[in-house]
Amino acid sequence: MASVFQRPFAITAALRQVPKASSTTIRAFHNTPLQASRNTFFTSTKSTGPVSLFAQSRNAFQSTFRRSYQQTAFQPTLNEGNLTQRLIYGGAIFGGTLIAINLIFNRETREDGGMPPYERSYLNETFLHTGLGIGIIGVAARALHMNGWSYRLMAANPWAVLGIGLVGSIGTMYGAMATAPENYVQKYTLWGAFNLTQAALLSPLMFYHPAILARAGLYTVGMMGSIAFVGATAKQEKYLYLGGPLLAGVAIVALSGLAPMVIPATAARTLMWSEKIWLYGGLAVFGGFTLYDVQKVLHHARMSERGLMKRDPVNESISLELDFINIFIRMVQILAMQNSRRK
Structure with a gap:
């Protein structure tokens, strides 16, 4: 099973795409020293009346307690639309993905009357x-x-x-x-x-901005949830043959991730294609691994029911965690790239 280390410096390389202006999102409580004002409440010698005195005191108060709350790193490009629209769009994407995957990959459903209790419990x-x-x-x-x-x-x-x-x-x-x-x-x-x-x-x-992380997590859960549903309801052991092809796909994705360490920076087109293979090819490969791992869990449940192996959900969860991590990292990078292009 492939892990996050298939591309050693993927996270640090992707972080270089974050605008340097993100440092301004920190609240600046330590500003430059305040300059001495000649017309403050305490130093004024030519006050013309109560109005002038009030204006001077207000200026002194504001300059004394001034704080800078600058939020220039991420403009409202991430906040377009209201919450209801986002929920509707997210639900439509999740539902459409689920229907499409079912129509394409789940044409042959289980013939044993559904999932037995011991398989459901183990899953x-x-x-x-x-x-x-x-x-x-x-x-x-x-x-x-x-x-x-x-x-x-x-x-x-x-x-x-x-x-x-x-x-x-x-x-x-x-x-x-x-x-x-x-x-x-x-x-x-x-x-x-x-x-x-x-x-x-x-x-x-x-x-990264919390909005990017939240969206990447939501998309990852939606993608893995729909694929897991297909794997759980498909015919028994239908997708267990994917183990070999998926390992070959992981090797290709890993090589594309190592390409920037070998290919010179002048080969921009080659590096661009290797980046696409790493991102989108990795999504396809680890989506396939999710399908394979879910069916492997059900296969192990049947073997444990026959006494051929021990029930061990911890071992099964490690494979799914690695699938989630690899998909999540790619989702974050894709969303960050899209956000930088909109700027």
Whole structure:
């Protein structure tokens, strides 16, 4: 299963697209020193009356307590339309995607009378762990970003970050997957460490505007939800053959992600196509992995019911978490690029 490290510096490279004016979104409480005014309430010597005295005192009060609240980084391009229209558009996109995917990929539905209770229970437990893991990643990434971790991470040596990140992420992931489900303490400790490692690596995404992150999260949930619905209601083991082709697709996406490290900057057209393959090809590949992983969960549920393997929703959730992370990162980059073009 591919992880976020298929393109080592994707997050830092994408963050360069954020306008430098975003620094002005911070409230400036420390302005330049106030210049001494000759006509203040306390130094005025030629007051012509109560009106002049009141005007001078008001100016002194305003200049003393002045604060700069500048919000020039993100203009209302992100806030076009009201909330009702956005909800309608989002619902229409989600519903249309669900119908289209069903018509294309879900023509052969289950022939065993629907999903049995043990498959539904196993799938629900897997989705519960997936949502909990993504929540841990989001909260931890936000907390690390607020504590200045993102700045230190981006200022560190990229190769050191890549090496330590690979060791920490892959080590905790395989450690959690290799631990027996009966060993709750060790398994959930390693699973929590895996989520925290992902949060530490994804914390620089918090430099983006919250509206972009919210929209990317909504689109990712909609995309994965519709694909998961298709995988859960399709014919048994219909999409398990996708494992091999998807691995080949991941290899192509990974090579396109590494292209900027090999291809010179003068080959702009080649770099542009490699960027498109990384973004849109990655969306297609990890959308396919979501379909494959959901059907794999149902297959494992049937095997565990026969006693051929143990129930382990934690292991199943790790694959879906990686699918979510890879789709979410690409959604953020696409939305950020669209927002920069509108400006």
